[in-house]
Amino acid sequence: MADSSNANPTLTGAEILLATLAGEGITTIFGYPGGAILPVYDALRKFPTLHHVLVRHEQSAAHMADGYARASGRVGVCMATSGPGATNLVTGLATAMIDSIPIVAITGQVSSKVLGTDAFQEIDITGITLPVTKHNFLVTRAEEIAAVLREAFQIARSGRPGPVLVDVTKDAQQATAIFDFDAAKPHPYRPHPMLRAESSSIREAVALIQQARRPVILAGHGVVESGAEKEVLALAEAHQIPIASTLLGLDAVPAEHPLSLGMMGMHGESWVNNAIQQADLLLAFGMRFDDRVTGNLTKYSPNSKKIHVEIDPSEVNKNVSVDVALIGDLKEVLSLLTPLLADQHPPRSAADSEWLRQIHAGKGNASVRDIINLPDNGHLYAAHVISDIWHEAAAAGRLEQTIIVTDVGQHQMWEAQYFKHQAPRSLITSGGLGTMGFALPAAIGAKSACPDKDVWVIAGDGGFQMTAAELSTIVQEKMPINIAVINNGFLGMVRQWQETIYDKNYAASPILSPNFVLLAAAHGIAGATVNRRADVIPNASIARTSGKPFLIDFQVEKEDGVYPMITPGSGLHEMLRRPQHDPLLELPEDQ
Amino acid sequence: MLHTFVALVQDRPGVLTRVASLFRRLNINIVSLTVGESERPDTSRMTIVCDAPENAAHRIRASLYKLETTIGVDEVNRADAVVRELCLIKVGAGPNHPHGLHSRSQIFELSQVFRARVVDLAPESIMLEMTGSASKIEGLLQVLRESGYTILEVSRTGRMAMRRGHHTSRVLQALGTRQGQNTSEFPDPDPDALREDETLPGIFEE
Structure with a gap:
């Protein structure tokens, strides 16, 4: 700082901005410089505790701040210049907004004297x-x-968290004022x-919980945001209540816990959705009944009371x-609710719960057709890739130190189905907005927040190309991030919808990709192409242990689908099941 | 149905946009919106009347409260609040109008019945000022039209509402909010007023 001897030094606005960030405990800024924010960049060298990550596109800066916040629970910070720099942040802000992620975005603005005059980059x-x-x-x-700025941080992290933008005119950055944090x-x-x-x-x-015979907890993102993972699990265990999760609530409870059912909704497993439909009590914890988890609202869990x-x-x-x-706040509410239940409602045991038996009976039948349970037929399926990345991490004892950052589409749903998350904040994904291109930049943010964890990007060939320029950022930042491109030559989820709803009219869904391994090589990143299941685990192992970024191009079955699937307008129990006569089992045509 | 909300908001640039944008986003038409100073410094008071389904009221109120610039929100109905509107009406009245110069005296009479005031007299028109409930204003307009007068201009402020008795936010307190207990050892000289340092209670406390 320019004048650290003085308790309340006189600083420029730019220095005040950075000193306030440092005072708020910020250590990393994801940003891109430009004219209207240059005074701040000029002052950066005076703040050695603030590390600036240069992005390749401002949208990525917002996603990185987002990934940083999701991985750490702390506020992420991104910065951009005025005009196009600021507008490029919009998609990232929207992604954070709909998923309630605390980030503070700082943008430069033209001088206050010319505000409203269509000045350059205004x-x-x-x-x-x-x-x-x-x-x-x-x-x-x-x-x-x-x-x-301090109020911005407070707003971002208080109540239901969310992104806050602070637009600072250039003259405010250049003027001086007394700084008193x-x-x-x-x-x-x-x-x-x-x-x-x-x-x-x-x-x-x-009273409702006491009376319930078929209760289900719906665990949402709020469980993680509130830090109530233990409290939810304690309530569930004490009263033997099964837990269904939303996509963003998947890592709120350990997937392998006997009461954890897995993901509900459009691509949830049949026993999860059936449990919700048959329940007589839904305990919705920090979730918002998004259309992707309810299906047709008029048919949604018709016989249940809802808390x-x-x-x-x-x-x-x-x-x-x-x-x-x-x-x-969920944690506070549960701290009131749970003791009252303990007084009035003797804990149930798993053995006497007919309801749990009924749910688990549905599992056996449903998982038979699951590709994951079928023998290797020489094809590579995305489900195998994701399951094997999980196996590899689990075998190495690194599961709780692994963060998976997904993009949006089929691979995202397969990840949700087949990667068994054991620790909170181990899955980072764009749920509400469904922002393609999210994975790579968000992974950079996650790795910045948690440098000791293994960070995997799982992205499709479409979404990966949206922000592939950030490969350069990884190299410049020397970040050992592992990248799995699930490459099927299609915008897979679009193709699946076209197959199911639009009579297989594959309009604009086939996508040509560069050779991803060569693309990585051009950035100085090592990589491998994998098209056999036997090669998945060895390559995943190389990626995880290399200490450097590593990209694997998984060339998977082209026209594979995510099942179960609830088509628009259908109720939660009216799902398209996995194909009975699995066409994927048939021999390929060329044999 | 019509809903009437009273919102206390920060008196700052851009606050009106945030409120208006919320209704735009919910695709709800604002029937009227009045803004002005309140009894507290740096705090504006809005009365917003909108046409929305009956079950939308909670969501609107909660969404208004969610705005960082909102200090408090109340939903009022006619039974427990005074609702008023100010209206200026310019009526054609002069030698060239159908009733000729007689029209002036007839308009004077009508305005007396409706407790409106004549605030301007021009060669070809009369301007009336009237305060009252929306239905009373509509009544005067209807009578003028049905009597064959030409209404040249109408300007209405939109509704303003104030709860009867206790301060709008005190009613919320009485419902059992955080500041329900008055710890002051002296009886409040004016229990219906808010102390300057008093923060308004959150409306979603039970």
Whole structure:
């Protein structure tokens, strides 16, 4: 810092900005410089604790901050210049917004004197990002920077987390002001909704749980955001309540736990969805009844009472009407609820639960047709690749130290089905927005946050090409990230929908890709092409242990589908099952 | 159906956009929206009337409260609140109009019945000012039209609402919110007012 001897030094706005970031505990900034943010970049060298990761596109900067936040639970920070730099952040902000990820995005802005004049690289980014941020600020004076930035961090991480954008004019960065970090402390966040043990809704919830014979917990992203993994599991174990997870709640409970059912919804296994449809009580924990998990709402779990524990009141009764809404932080609500249950409801054991027996009976039948249980027929299936990456990590005892970052599409669903997550924050994926191109940059963010963990990118050939330029970032940052491209020559999920709903009209879904191994080599990244199942584990092992980035091009079956599948308009129990006479078992035509 | 919300919001640039944008996003038409200063510094008060399904009220209220610039939200209905609107009406009245110069005296009479005031008299028109409920204003407009007068211009402020009795946010307190217990040892001289340092309670506390 320029004048560290003074307790409250006079600094430029740019220095105040960086000093505030450092004061908030930030160590990494993902960004891209440009004219309107240059004063901040000029001051960076004075802050040795702040590491700047140069991205190749600002969208990736937002995804990296996002991946950083998802992996660590801390606020991620990204930075861009005005105009195109700022607009490029929008997709990343929207991705973070819909998945409730705390990030702070800092953008440069033209000088306050020319605001609104269509100056070079001027854009109304606070206007543009209004619907894709939890809140945003325009700062035009150096004196305001510290307080606004600290408030931005508070908003990002409080309540239901989300992205906050701070737009700082260039003259505010250049002007000087007295920097007083403590005086810039924001007021306490708006009063948090507080339930009490004697609240009527808590009592109603207790009564519903007592009466339930077929309860199911729906674990969402809120379980992880609230840090309530242990509390949810304790409640489930005490009362033998099975847990179905949303995509973002998959890593909230260990997949191998006997009460964990796996993913619900559009590509959830039949026993999970059937359990939800047959339940007489749904305990929705930190999830929002997204259309991808409910299917047709009019047919959704028709005979169940519903308890919704949710921090955001606007989510209550939005899609599904609930009987009891408990507004608040999940961990706090459970700390009220669980002791009351212990008093009034003797814990059940697994043995006397007819309900659990019924659910598990459905499993055996459903998994028979699963490709994962079929003998090797010489073809490589994505399910095998993902399952074997999991086997490899598990065999090495690295499962809890492995973070999987997926892109969006078929491979994402296969990952959710076949990678058995054991630790919270071990799956990073774009759930709500379904942003293709998310995986590689988000993995860079995750690796920055957790350098000691093994980070795997699992991406399709389509999505990987959207942000493949970040391979360069990996090399520049010397990040040993492992990349699995699930390459089937198609935009696979689009193709599957076209197969199922559009009469196999494969319009614009076949995609030509470069030789990914050569592409990696051009960046100085080693790689391998794999098209036999026997080669998956050895190559995954090389990737994990090489200490350098490694890319594997998995050339998998082209027209494979994700099953079960609930087509639009169908109820959760009306799924397309895995094909009975598995065409994948037939001999290839060329033999 | 019509819903009426009262929102206390920060008095800052861009706040109106955030509120309006919320209704745009929910695809709900705003019937009227009034904004002005409130009794507290740096706090504006909005009355928003919108046409939305009955079950949308909770979501609108919760979404309004979710905005970082919102301090408090209340939904009021006619039974427990005073709802008023101000209207300026310019009516054609002069020698060239159907009723000729007689029209002026007739309009004066009508305005007395409706407790409207004549605020401007021009050679060819009269301007009336009227405060009241929306239905009363519509009543006057209807009578004027049915009496054959030409209504040249109408400007309405949209509805403003205020709960009867306790302060809007005090009602929420009485429902059992965080600040329900008054710890002050002196009786509050004006229990319906809010102290300057008093923060408004969150509406979703039980």
